[in-house]
Amino acid sequence: MSDSSKQWIVEAxxxxxxxxxxxxxxxxxxxxxxxxxxxxGRVRVGKLIRVEVEAANEDEARQAGTRMCxxxxxNPVIEEYTxxxxxxxxxxx
Amino acid sequence: MQIGVISFPGSNGDHDAxxxxxxxxxxxxxxxxxxxxxxxxxxxxxxxxxxxYGDALRCGAISRFAPVxxxxxxxxxxxxxxxxxxxxxxxxxxxxxxxxxxxxxxxxRFHCFRAxxxxxxxxxxxxxxxxxxxxxxxxIAHGEGAYxxxxxxxxxxxxxxxxxARYCEPDGKVSDSANENGSVANIAAxxxxxxxxxxxxxxxxxxxxxxxxGADGLKLLRSVLSTKGVLA
Numbered sequence: 001m002s003d004s005s006k007q008w009i010v011e012a013x014x015x016x017x018x019x020x021x022x023x024x025x026x027x028x029x030x031x032x033x034x035x036x037x038x039x040x041g042r043v044r045v046g047k048l049i050r051v052e053v054e055a056a057n058e059d060e061a062r063q064a065g066t067r068m069c070x071x072x073x074x075n076p077v078i079e080e081y082t083x084x085x086x087x088x089x090x091x092x093x
Numbered sequence: 094m095q096i097g098v099i100s101f102p103g104s105n106g107d108h109d110a111x112x113x114x115x116x117x118x119x120x121x122x123x124x125x126x127x128x129x130x131x132x133x134x135x136x137x138x139x140x141x142x143x144x145x146y147g148d149a150l151r152c153g154a155i156s157r158f159a160p161v162x163x164x165x166x167x168x169x170x171x172x173x174x175x176x177x178x179x180x181x182x183x184x185x186x187x188x189x190x191x192x193x194x195x196x197x198x199x200x201x202r203f204h205c206f207r208a209x210x211x212x213x214x215x216x217x218x219x220x221x222x223x224x225x226x227x228x229x230x231x232x233i234a235h236g237e238g239a240y241x242x243x244x245x246x247x248x249x250x251x252x253x254x255x256x257x258a259r260y261c262e263p264d265g266k267v268s269d270s271a272n273e274n275g276s277v278a279n280i281a282a283x284x285x286x287x288x289x290x291x292x293x294x295x296x297x298x299x300x301x302x303x304x305x306x307g308a309d310g311l312k313l314l315r316s317v318l319s320t321k322g323v324l325a
Binding site: 017019020021023024027072073075077078 | 150151154186187193194196197198199200201239241242243246275
């Protein structure tokens, strides 16, 4: 790591797009209902990908995360994503 | 004529394809390792079924980076007939060589039975020996076979004739009950604009001989023999 760069954690939260069927979410909802969670409504199952990124600042880390999602982590045909960027902390991960 | 079959780590339909293309279609075949970077001498290409790279991230997402895929891209652009079967279909979608994506079956179950498909476009490199409206009975074996494309993408596919086959009843009727995996518009197979790249979820390479319960797959595969005017 160069002196000017820092470690960041970039979290990509990837969800099925609106309109894309999510039978897994439907199955989870039936499970919740069977457990008595009558208050549970629609369930969507996505995934969270955490990438350690070396970048000069938060903005650069976010831009790197965006490129990673556009090119590999998410499939824009069926998924949409949001990014969370935070400084990496000692001992975490 | 020589057909190449790509073996990715985790492919499991490659041996069926190699054996049956050779024995029943009567062509010369070559196993193409995913690390190869030349497709010289091949007239057509099959991307087989299986679970390449363990379906990591999404089915087909990692295979896109296999060294051979650069050549597959060029071959697709040059008009070589390329057939993606099952996982091979998923790889072609993830590689942007075919439109759309494959999602979990709506039942959340792995489907392993026979399905009927109706041919909608009989002019592609892999369907020109068939007739529009013809029904084929083929084995399927997939957990993630629900074809998805958004509404705009679907109208584009339909108007370009890129829908190659749809799940149907034995008499050819396209119904909800025949669409067991929940594909958009019952779609079982699509092609690119040029008609040389085709992807389908059913397994024609596992239905090339009556000894294995049917030879409808061979009817489809035969198309490639006339595609470039090449006779086996």
